[in-house]
Amino acid sequence: MTHLDDFEQLNQIARYRNRLDDIRQWVPLLTDTMITITGYSMSLAPTHGTTSRLPGGDALAMRAPYAPDADHGDDLPHPQQIIREWVETLDGHPRHTWAENWRRLHDLTPAIVESPWAPAWRADIDALWWRLARLTGNAPDITPPPTRSIDDVWDALEDNPDHELTRRDLTHLGINPSTITTWRHRGKISETRPGRYRAGDILHARRTA
Numbered sequence: 001m002t003h004l005d006d007f008e009q010l011n012q013i014a015r016y017r018n019r020l021d022d023i024r025q026w027v028p029l030l031t032d033t034m035i036t037i038t039g040y041s042m043s044l045a046p047t048h049g050t051t052s053r054l055p056g057g058d059a060l061a062m063r064a065p066y067a068p069d070a071d072h073g074d075d076l077p078h079p080q081q082i083i084r085e086w087v088e089t090l091d092g093h094p095r096h097t098w099a100e101n102w103r104r105l106h107d108l109t110p111a112i113v114e115s116p117w118a119p120a121w122r123a124d125i126d127a128l129w130w131r132l133a134r135l136t137g138n139a140p141d142i143t144p145p146p147t148r149s150i151d152d153v154w155d156a157l158e159d160n161p162d163h164e165l166t167r168r169d170l171t172h173l174g175i176n177p178s179t180i181t182t183w184r185h186r187g188k189i190s191e192t193r194p195g196r197y198r199a200g201d202i203l204h205a206r207r208t209a
Helices: 006-033 057-063 079-091 098-112 118-135 150-158 167-172 177-185 199-207
Strands: 164-166 191-193 196-198
Touching (some): 079 098, 150 199, 164 167
8 A cells, every 4th residue: 555644645636636527628629629730640659750740630549449459558648548447457347438437537536546556547647637738728837937137136126125135145146245345345335134235225336336
């Protein structure tokens, strides 16, 4: 058994039931995807490299029957196959319809996350979820937020003159430690607290340097 603390167990149950809910909602959307330009190669085989792609091929592959001898861990996770075969693995036999298999897998989720099957099951559900998310336009945006430029930081400090800056902050902003020392000796800046300087004083010293 895979032993999880109560919080982690509840979190995983909720996470993977949500993913199963998404899978159920997204599978019917594949028909629309097949006629859009967001699909992939019409070949049902995995496509690698920069091969030209035709609309809807990947969605078509997921709507089409899967090969009975296919490995459910292949490059293209198939919703029918993954849901059905996991129910068969866990119960010894699948249900008659995809909806029945989906419901059974949804019900079994609490037991699965505490079982030795958990890592392989999570990997399959994650792979299927991501494939469907990309095809149906539901993939989360994982692009990191743009890094603020130094000019943006200086502009923000203009609006927050009482903000305190450390020597390290000032170094990141392009002010050399020797410059800080010079400004202190000339009386342009002084510490508000040990090792900290008021942004307004720094801005004034910078403008009059």
